[in-house]
Amino acid sequence: MAMMETPLNTWLLFGHAPRYxxxxxxxxxxxxxxxxxxxxxxxxxxxxxxxxxxxxxxxxxxxxxxxxxxxxxxxxxxxxxxxxxxxxxxxxxxxxxxxxxxxxxxxxxxxxxxxxxxxxxxxxxxxxxxxxxxxxxxxxxxxxxxxxxxxxxxxxxxxxxxxxxxxxxxxxxxxxxxxxxxxxxxxxxxxxxxxxxxxxxxxxxxxxxxxxxxxxxxxxxxxxxxxxxxxxxxxxxxxxxxxxxxxxxxxxLDPAALVELMAAERVTVAAGVPTIWMSVADEIEARGGLPELRHLLCGGARPPRSLIERYRRDFGIPLIQVWGMTETSPLASLAWPKERMRDWDEQRITDAVRTRAGLPLPGVQMDIRDEEGNSVAWDGESMGDLLVRGPWVANSYLGDEGAAGFTEDGWFRTGDIAIGSPHGYVVIADRAKDLIKSGGEWISSVDMESAVMALPEVAEAAVIAVPDDRWQERPLICVATRPGSTVTLDRIRDHLERSGFARWQLPDRIEVMEAIPRTGVGKFDKKALRARFDS
Amino acid sequence: MAMMETPLNTWLLFGHAPRYxxxxxxxxxxxxxxxxxxxxxxxxxxxxxxxxxxxxxxxxxxxxxxxxxxxxxxxxxxxxxxxxxxxxxxxxxxxxxxxxxxxxxxxxxxxxxxxxxxxxxxxxxxxxxxxxxxxxxxxxxxxxxxxxxxxxxxxxxxxxxxxxxxxxxxxxxxxxxxxxxxxxxxxxxxxxxxxxxxxxxxxxxxxxxxxxxxxxxxxxxxxxxxxxxxxxxxxxxxxxxxxxxxxxxxxxLDPAALVELMAAERVTVAAGVPTIWMSVADEIEARGGLPELRHLLCGGARPPRSLIERYRRDFGIPLIQVWGMTETSPLASLAWPKERMRDWDEQRITDAVRTRAGLPLPGVQMDIRDEEGNSVAWDGESMGDLLVRGPWVANSYLGDEGAAGFTEDGWFRTGDIAIGSPHGYVVIADRAKDLIKSGGEWISSVDMESAVMALPEVAEAAVIAVPDDRWQERPLICVATRPGSTVTLDRIRDHLERSGFARWQLPDRIEVMEAIPRTGVGKFDKKALRARFDS
CATH class of the missing domain: 3.40.50.12780 (ANL, N-terminal domain)
Known part of the structure; x- marks a missing residue:
């Protein structure tokens, strides 16, 4: 007997709103x-x-x-x-x-x-x-x-x-x-x-x-x-x-109506996938910003750097990356800056924080493991499978399906490939299945998409792997351009090279389409793209 | 089998700081x-x-x-x-x-x-x-x-x-x-x-x-x-x-050193009892404020209104009331404003929020009961015993002492007398034992202290009940004046009457002292005052 053993059920919280x-x-x-x-x-x-x-x-x-x-x-x-x-x-x-x-x-x-x-x-x-x-x-x-x-x-x-x-x-x-x-x-x-x-x-x-x-x-x-x-x-x-x-x-989703609603109801915090914030950015700009919005939570996929910069620079709105999955309830990590960064300029904070998947929430533990199952160092370079555990992480699926998703020592395998930064932020390099293996080396589809979407003529971009006899896999760029714009493979290769990609990583094929297909939750649907172009 | 049954122990949190x-x-x-x-x-x-x-x-x-x-x-x-x-x-x-x-x-x-x-x-x-x-x-x-x-x-x-x-x-x-x-x-x-x-x-x-x-x-x-x-x-x-x-x-405590430390280390949030914030206010003023301080948490006793107003007006620092006890871990309620109050002016927020003990934290439940044990309405008037329960509230004392402090239906009796406001904020009227019963009516010692401390010549004030043959109890005002100031009983009676106290509530005795004695945790020590003046 010491502290009340009040059960943590919905009744503990339900009475709060009507009473207070x-x-x-x-x-x-x-x-x-x-x-x-x-x-x-x-x-x-x-x-x-x-x-x-x-x-x-x-x-x-x-x-x-x-x-x-x-x-x-x-x-x-x-x-x-x-x-x-x-x-x-x-x-x-x-x-x-x-x-x-x-x-x-x-x-x-x-x-x-x-x-x-x-x-x-x-x-x-x-x-x-x-x-x-x-x-x-x-x-x-x-x-x-x-x-x-x-x-x-x-x-x-x-x-x-x-x-x-x-x-x-x-x-x-x-x-x-x-x-x-x-x-x-x-x-x-x-x-x-x-x-x-x-x-x-x-x-x-x-x-x-x-x-x-x-x-x-x-x-x-x-x-x-x-x-x-x-x-x-x-x-x-x-x-x-x-x-x-x-x-x-x-x-x-109706972008104009959504932005109007945010303004009319004076929303302070909103949450959505990157494609949402891409869709409504022009509407927010047309309105001259949303002064009562304190921050946007952005997850489900990595937002392109250009999007983060646009919201910060043009609207003064920090786009806070959220990482999680259905299996993690879903919040596992969020990209808030640290006390040590109080005097950093926005550029440096974008590099170290806003382009990352975040700091694990207390309660959630993360581990990044190499192919042999050994934990890798959080050194900003070593890449591996991301594992998580904690009191709001699943330990199984209904009917015990997909048991391979859970390790014997009590972790959930996320299927994401991650890098831990020395500052403690986790970087999602890619979904394991979206990573492109070319000539024995890895190319992150997410990094490449983020870079391509910084081009002014590009509205959306998704990168998938296509089979290649010589290199095993090669990146294919799927692009939707902004109204009235066009873009070429050369222009993209040139831009990627100037953004720091190695020559062997540059794509040699482009597919221009009206819009990138999306999944039920608004992410780019790479499964659909692969089905269309893999053959 | 569904979610991990990770135990909630210190190991869940300990590894976070060194890793991230x-x-x-x-x-x-x-x-x-x-x-x-x-x-x-x-x-x-x-x-x-x-x-x-x-x-x-x-x-x-x-x-x-x-x-x-x-x-x-x-x-x-x-x-x-x-x-x-x-x-x-x-x-x-x-x-x-x-x-x-x-x-x-x-x-x-x-x-x-x-x-x-x-x-x-x-x-x-x-x-x-x-x-x-x-x-x-x-x-x-x-x-x-x-x-x-x-x-x-x-x-x-x-x-x-x-x-x-x-x-x-x-x-x-x-x-x-x-x-x-x-x-x-x-x-x-x-x-x-x-x-x-x-x-x-x-x-x-x-x-x-x-x-x-x-x-x-x-x-x-x-x-x-x-x-x-x-x-x-x-x-x-x-x-x-x-x-x-x-x-x-x-x-x-060394007020000057504390304020210097807050400035040098660039503190954003600090926590302490009202007497601390009284002690350091002049130091903060001399320094021209503490621009990096976002808010102060103030609990252990109700801060006088004049203190809240001074921090807000002169330093731009919100003083957020915190209410809790050793038995509640201790955070039970905190006085943050609501979304409905976004357009209110500071005066109105001070009245409805900052002078209150706060909104119960989700997880903590509160009940205010009359002498018959019935829950009273949260109408801003009905007063009663404050009871709390929740997963971080004690259900007993070591060795099962003080069992009367816990009800049969699972609540902890705080010993505070409270009023629930229609906005959902709890107001601590007084400790049950500090409430003054005069002529069959109640006088809140805390209300009276708060009013007296608004007088510019008063540094600190504590009000206790003294036995009275005719009225049962009467309020006695213990006052410490500011350096070079004096104050009289008439001046205080006059001020209290203009502040809304009824004539029968006004004190008829004053004791001026160099400083109000304090308890080990810095609160006014009313037990010591009663021992000195009750006879």
Whole structure:
């Protein structure tokens, strides 16, 4: 007997927002331009009505309740309402093909699905493939049920209406499952990561840190990253108890509307993948900046240096790199500058900090190992496989698939190739499978992309390996140019050579396209590019 | 199987500073003006040498290793070195009387004591009272052992010298004891609070939050609050893994030296009791401010409004109130403004936020109960006993003493009388025992002190209850004036009436003294005042 053994479950955090932040707002912009707005007091009442509704549906503890939904206040209600009843929230990736969705829903053994109205046609395709055989309840996130071929669909608002708005806290074991998210599956079938109450509560607390997202009660946050993707980087689980105002942009990305929303709601911190911040930069410039934005969190892929510099120089906005994966909840490292760098100029900080994947968060441990499995020195040069461990890192996939991803001594193999800097920052050289092996030496596709995107005529660039008889692999540059611009292979080779690339590393093939294809979470889809050009 | 069940013990955090912040500094100023300076790489090597030294002393796991020491880098080494070996760090309060120290050392069953050289005479007095009978090792925190009547004293530097600087991590259960701290005991004997690895790790992570101390890798922190007092509010356990530079001021407070140290080391965040910030305000003014200081954390007692206003107005430094107790690790609430208040002027924020004890940190739950034990509304008026609970709140005292301090339904009774504001901020009206009951109504001693200290001629003021035949109790004002000033009872009554106090609340007795006596942790010592004037 010493300190209280309070379980780390969602009930520890759920009561905070309604009690201490009852009039703080949650704002959701819908694609038609309408902004829905309510307070945390409203949120908590409705989330508790949802808890009663889930009980009324007869779902058992531990059963999966899925969402197939854009970011919105109703999705936020499910984030808290589902786990607070002891059930498991499964966030379905709406960018998956009907085939993959069918696989995932069946694999997860989902019992109920909460679906946005415009995604019903997608679910109909899943139904046609037999994907909904185990699903007993379909709930459309709206007032009424639109026309659909799906049987027995009910409306969310009707489901929760009239139910009590207070729900007695449950004594949930902290290692009970809370959520389920499938990796986007760039290789093989998607694999399920099961979050526990403990891992999510720890992550929620750690994420508010000055070393992490740095969000507190004075903030207004906007996760552009989807709520179906690694819990929107955990932002909703942090912002809610810490009392930050939350803003959601529902539906597909509309750069002009997004920037207008950020300005109108006075967002202080937003989070998204680099391609998002590329898409909206011109809009921010046209508006003359976003003076209330304190910093942008940028992860999922390495942002090109030119993007970091543009935001800093033209808008005065630091772009803070975030590194993590679905398997790491996801925050593992963030690139904040150190006390020792207080007098450094921006150029030096960009070199040493902003172009890196960050300092590991306390709680997360990292190791970089060579091919023999020995830890390499953090000397800024030695490269190896990045391994992580910690209380919010997965130790397995659902059904014990992909066991090779976990070492016998308790680490998760990220599949990233990394370098540790002497300053303690981790540099992601590449995904293991994206690294180009040419003539026995390695070329980082990410480094090359970053350099190519610094060219003014280039809008986007992705580099993939193509087989080569003599050199084993050679880099191929896929480029989308800015409107009215053109670019040649020579121009790119010349620029890369001046940027420090060796002659043997320079690409000898270019493919110009209208836009680089993207994955469901907005990253460049190299799998699709390889399929197109590898042959 | 889902997420790693990594235990929350000190080893989860200890490796962070040397690996990711090897060249970040720890600076300690000693009373002779000398500043010792080393890096986290040095710190970690020496802390691990200490771990080996503790093993060599033959101490068993779970045995208590005490410190009787000022803030310093060696004290920091003990903070980590002792718990990482599975032993328990007992921070002795050097302001206690030899009698109380004797009681505490025997009660805790301390096996070893690490003591600062200038505190050996105090320990000699404890020895004379038989307080060291169970203590097997006395280690003086220095290079050599000064002259002393104590037998068998060794020197810290000799003890750790030559030992290996790497220590294999131990697999410590997260609910194993990590530390022990006695409450300062304003009533009755001091009682021991036992911190666990889990509670301290959770607190360390939560304390770095933007809603808490808001410290990260870019910061330089100075805990003016002693390391023997509730772990210096947990600052060393947070700053070390988060990579903030740490600055310690060793020895008794010297206002001019402290301000000089803050300026020279470029401190961004400092923590201390209100009397500290009162003492140094003139020094800060003489220096024209401290431009690199971002905010001051102020707790242990409610700071007078005039102090808050002076720091804000004259120095541009927000004074952030912190509320907590030894039993709460200690951070329970901090007074940060909310998003809804972004457009408020400073006056309004001072009223609603800065003069309050804060918003509870996520993880900490609070309840205010009336005399019948019913929760009262957070309406800005209803007053009651403040109860708290959470994973870093004590559920008992060592030896199960003071069991009345814990409710059957799992809450800790703080002994504070509080009001909850509709905005969610808690207001500490008074310590239950300091509230003045006059003619059946309550007078808050803290409110009255805060008002009196706004008078320019008053340096410090403390209000206590004195027995009264007719009214039961009446307020007595104890005042220390500024140099060259005088103050009268009439002047104070007049000022209080204009400040909104009712006529029946006005004091009818004043005692002018050179300085208000203080407790071991720098708060006004009302127990001493009552002993002097109650008769």
């Amino acid at each position: 932040f009852p009039d703080t707002e949650v704002a959701t912009r819908f694609p038609d331009g309408h902004v829905h707005r309510y307070t945390y007091a409203d949120f908590a009442r409705r989330a508790q009505q949802l808890m009663h509704a889930l009980d009324a549906l007869g779902l058992e503890p531990g059963e999966r309740v899925a969402t197939l939904a854009w970011n919105s206040y109703r999705h936020l209600e499910a984030y808290w309402g589902v786990p607070c009843t002891g059930r498991v929230l499964h966030t379905l990736n709406l960018r998956l093909s009907p085939e993959d969705l069918t696989y995932v829903i069946r694999h997860a053994d989902d019992r109920a699905i909460l679906v946005d109205p415009d995604l019903l046609p997608l679910l109909e395709k899943v139904h046609a493939r037999g994907g909904l055989e185990g699903v007993r309840h379909l709930v459309v996130l709206g007032d009424t049920v639109p026309e659909t071929t799906l049987p027995g669909v009910s409306a969310y608002e009707e489901l929760i209406a009239g139910r009590p708005s207070a729900y007695p806290p449950r004594d949930i074991d902290e290692i009970a499952p809370l959520g389920l998210c499938y990796t986007s599956g760039t290789t093989g079938r998607p694999k399920g990561v099961v979050y526990t109450h403990r891992s999510t509560v720890l992550h929620a607390i750690a994420a508010s840190s000055q070393a992490a997202m740095a969000i507190g009660p004075g903030d207004c946050v906007l996760p552009v990253v989807p709520m179906f993707h690694a819990n929107a980087w955990g932002m909703p689980y942090t912002a809610t108890p810490y009392g930050a105002k939350q803003v959601f942009s529902s539906g597909p | 912040f090897p060249d970040t500094e720890v600076a300690t100023r000693f009373p002779d003006g000398h500043v010792h300076r080393y890096t986290y790489a040095d710190f970690a090597r020496r802390a691990q040498q200490l771990m080996h030294a503790l093993d060599a002393l033959g101490l068993e796991p779970g045995e208590r290793v005490a410190t009787l020491a000022w803030n310093s880098y060696r004290h920091l080494e003990a903070y980590w070195g002792v718990p990482c070996t599975g032993r328990v760090l007992h921070t002795l309060n050097l302001r206690l009387s030899p009698e109380d120290l004797t009681y505490v050392i025997r009660h805790a069953d301390d096996r070893a004591i690490l003591v600062d050289p200038d505190l050996l005479p105090l320990l000699e007095k404890v020895h004379a009272r038989g307080g060291l009978e169970g203590v097997r090792h006395l280690v003086v925190l220095g290079d050599t052992v000064p002259e002393t009547t104590l037998p068998g004293v060794s020197a810290y530097e000799e003890l750790i010298a030559g030992r290996p600087s790497a220590y294999p991590p131990r697999d410590i259960d997260e609910i194993a004891p990590l530390g022990l701290c006695y409450t300062s005991g304003t009533t009755g004997r001091p009682k021991g609070v036992v911190y666990t690895h889990r509670s301290t790790v959770l607190h360390a992570i939560a304390a770095s939050s933007q809603a808490a101390m808001a410290i990260g890798p870019g910061d330089c922190v100075l805990p003016v609050v002693p390391m023997f007092h509730a772990n210096a509010w947990g600052m060393p356990y947070t700053a070390t893994p988060y990579g903030a530079k740490q600055v310690f001021s060793s020895g008794p």
